[in-house]
Each structure stands twice: as structure tokens, then as C-alpha cells.
Amino acid sequence: MxxxxxxxxxxxxxxxxxxxxxxxxxxxxxxxxxxxxxxxxxxxxxxxxxxxxxxxxxxxxxxxxxxxxxxxxxxxxxxTLRALLDRDPFAGLTHERGSYLTVTFFKHEIREADLGSFDDDPLTRVIGFDHDARAFLTVIDNSTGSTPDFMARLEKTYGKDITTRTWLTVQRVVKKMEA
The missing domain is CATH 3.30.70.1280 (SP0830-like domains)
Known part of the structure; x- marks a missing residue:
């Protein structure tokens, strides 16, 4: 089981x-x-x-x-999720009101995520792509009052077979799985 x-x-x-x-x-x-x-x-x-x-x-x-x-x-x-948490891809970063740590999960396998897809967006910092979890890892700056169009850009780049969660949500999901 x-x-x-x-x-x-x-x-x-x-x-x-x-x-x-x-x-x-x-x-x-x-x-x-x-x-x-x-x-x-x-x-x-x-x-x-x-x-x-x-x-x-x-x-x-x-x-x-x-x-x-x-x-x-x-x-x-x-x-898979426990291993992602244990790898701690956001080491030293804090999820807080002005800075969201996000994980975008892909339904299907992809060879490589476009790590430069947000280079022109000063409000989005790409941390990387975790192959084992099939997850794109980013930090979203919410401190400026203007919200980046992050989700629309993700869908334009990768399609709709994705879903995004905050790092805190991923931690809570794993905790619930272990209860």
C-alpha cells in the first residue's frame, strides 16, 4: 500500500x-x-x-x-515528495508575504525545463528544475504591489498539464501523507 x-x-x-x-x-x-x-x-x-x-x-x-x-x-x-523536501532546493530562502517559493509540477516527463524562460521578468527568479519530482522551482517577488503574470507565462511555455503549489503547501501535503 x-x-x-x-x-x-x-x-x-x-x-x-x-x-x-x-x-x-x-x-x-x-x-x-x-x-x-x-x-x-x-x-x-x-x-x-x-x-x-x-x-x-x-x-x-x-x-x-x-x-x-x-x-x-x-x-x-x-x-518522490519526501525526497524533494529532503533535497531542500530553496535552502536559505523563506516563503513569506513578499516572496513566494513555488513548485510547478508537470504531469508528463519533459527532458529539460527552460530555465531562462523568466529571464526578462524581474519579479520571478528560477531556482531550477527537479527531474525526479518533475517540478519547476521558482521564487516570486510579491513585494512590489504589482503581481507577475506567472501562471499565464507558465501555461504559455509548458501548456496546461501543470499545477503550482507554494513550498509551504508541499510541506503540508507531505506532513499529511506521513500522519
Whole structure:
């Protein structure tokens, strides 16, 4: 039995069909064990012995059919996320109000992320790409009052099969997986 996190794209807790209790019910209905949510932004942890290769599609089909959620589902196993935390790619940096440490997870394998894709954006600092976690790591400067169009640029560069979480959220998801 392995522990997984489903990182759901496009979840808005104000939508009644996207509330944690309904999301968890879909996962329970799929027969997963120890289903729990981390925060209210589409992070569901669960345990299963099912083949991980089929999980993303099965979960997305169920979310679409039962709740009308068309967004993407990205799965990461506990070992992958724990190893990412242990590598500490943001060593010495602090997630705070004016500086967001972000992790963008890719659904599919990519050979290399374009680490220069934000060179012209003074509000975005690229830390790197973690191949094992398939994650693009960045620091977003929110201290200026103007918000960078970070998500739109990510989608333009990499498409919609991605989802972004703050570093604090990733830490909370892993903690929930270990509970």
C-alpha cells in the first residue's frame, strides 16, 4: 500500500462541487484508503495498492463524471515528495508575504525545463528544475504591489498539464501523507 498526493488543478473552494468533502468522497468511492485533504486548494492524499500509472486518468475521469471538474490531476508518491523536501532546493530562502517559493509540477516527463524562460521578468527568479519530482522551482517577488503574470507565462511555455503549489503547501501535503 503506497501513499500518494493528488494535486488537482483549477480547484476553487467557493464552488460547492469543489469543496474538500466532495473531493474526498470521490476518492473514497474509488476505493482508496486513508483519504484526507490538505488545505482547501485541491490537495488530496490517499493510500492504494493500485498501479500508479493508471491513477491520474482514473481520478480525473471520476472527478469529471461525478463533480463536473474538468481540470487536471497530477499524482506524486510520498517517496518522490519526501525526497524533494529532503533535497531542500530553496535552502536559505523563506516563503513569506513578499516572496513566494513555488513548485510547478508537470504531469508528463519533459527532458529539460527552460530555465531562462523568466529571464526578462524581474519579479520571478528560477531556482531550477527537479527531474525526479518533475517540478519547476521558482521564487516570486510579491513585494512590489504589482503581481507577475506567472501562471499565464507558465501555461504559455509548458501548456496546461501543470499545477503550482507554494513550498509551504508541499510541506503540508507531505506532513499529511506521513500522519
Amino acid at each position: 503506497e501513499s500518494y498526493a493528488a494535486l488537482l488543478r483549477g480547484i476553487m473552494p467557493t464552488n460547492p462541487n469543489m469543496r474538500n468533502e466532495k473531493l474526498r468522497a470521490v476518492f473514497d468511492g474509488l476505493g482508496f484508503e486513508r483519504v484526507a485533504s490538505a488545505l482547501t486548494s485541491g490537495n488530496i492524499v490517499f493510500r492504494t495498492a493500485d498501479d500508479p500509472a493508471d491513477l491520474e486518468d482514473r481520478i480525473q475521469e471520476a472527478l469529471s463524471a461525478e463533480l463536473g471538474i474538468p481540470g487536471g490531476t497530477i499524482i506524486r508518491g510520498h517517496a
